[in-house]
Amino acid sequence: MSAPAGAGRLVVCATPIGNLEDVTPRVLRALDEADVVACEDTRHTRRLLDRHGVRASTVSLHEHNEDARAAELLARIAAGETVALVSDAGMPVVSDPGGRLVAAARDAGLPVEALPGASAPVTAIATAGLPADAWRFVGFLPRRADELLATLRQPETTVAFESPKRLVASLRAIAGEDPGRPVAVCRELTKLHEEVVRGPAGDVAERFAATGVRGEITLVVAGVTPEAAEGVDLAAAVDATRRLVEDGARARTAARVVAELTGLGANELYRALHEDA
Template sequence: MSGRIVVCATPIGNMEDVTARVLRALAEADVVACEDTRHTRRLLDRHGIRQHTVSLHEHNEAERSGELLDRVRAGETVALVSDAGMPVVSDPGGRLVAAARDAGLVVEVLPGPSAPVTAIATAGIVADRWRFVGFLPRRGDDVVALLAHPETTVAFESPNRLVATLKALAAEDPTRVVAVCRELTKLHEEVVRGPVADVAARFAESGVRGEVTLVVQGVAPEAADAADDAVALDAVARLVEAGARAKTAARVVAELTGGSANDLYRALHERD
């Protein structure tokens, strides 16, 4: 068989959550590219797989991708894994896959565990339409703006910032439903669901440990539109503070957001 890259989903917690296809691919590959070779070695050892591994993480992906693509061109199979879940999804591997596609090389994906999908399934929040935004920004205002959308949103959050994030959301709407999914599939898995103000108080009292996936109920379409308008107006104000003329700033932001320059210009003066 010609060379290829095989993207392998690995357990997000429970080590038994790995598919037979992934185990076979890891055993048959010529090399396994890992986010952390020591972490992956525990998975390989558990299943009796003796395989050569190399590191592929955010600091060396650009350089290492070229080496791995040369191996694929030579007919070898490269198995790509991250520490947990599906590689590329808020994990290393995106550059390697993109480069392989650009070069016309074969990329095969073996589905399996995924924290965002697992969180959606267990959260108890309707998600006919949902989006994944990766790790949340650090500033509370940026978090609120990012989550002001009608779709259910799934995000990763640091346990050290979770309470601040929940409080920022509660300040906008204390009744908005969220689910904090902690340590998914692990021994101490916990899902805390309810109005964001209540969930914030719960974790402010008990503290937060482990890996956190946050599921946030979407806002009403009218509220989402209002939030978008507020972000656009704030952008105009910042441009003006930086020295731009108000009409110019309004026109530029309107072109970027699809809004009305006249409405933004008028709102800026009304706010002043």
């Protein structure tokens, strides 16, 4: 879809994840030239703007107001204005607000430009010392241990955000399946108290259980072997599903529970259960 005549543009700007010097001249120029900067938290962004002498008008755009604010900002872009989009840290949209605004601008045929820069997942994978030839970012880890383990039961390295309050529990869940699984806890990246703790999941879990955890956490977890990723015993999983049904569970509910614990597909278990009946 071609842009409407006279339209402005949406500029998606990466901002520092900690150190305020980690912002590109191109981003600073875009922020300075924008008619308005859409911020996750205007007070937080104002510190960055003031540090670099950028006098820009700001407006809030966060998870609670994005739908309403997007309509307002799209109208301004269509009228010829430039809107710069930032989040509190890193690249907007990546586990941060902005995705709905970008999608709406694309759907409307309005110009969208992304300016790269600091990124916690990329910084973590670069400094963790774990395999980086194939890796994936999954956002925030699930809270439930079974869902967490299913998420991590993959052959490639996984990068995720984790709350300091849940880090030890997550590491212990990983260690419960494989205490020697390599992990790296990347804490306060680019900040004064940056720390990377790398080692077996069990050891790292007990280290943070003893010292406590503070700050922003990016967790890097080595992948499992392809054999381990694919080595779930289907027959045993089907048998576990059958025993749940015999104890009174509905077949689909039992299949879903076992699927969450094993990483197998619920539909696969449900079909296998009935084929063996």
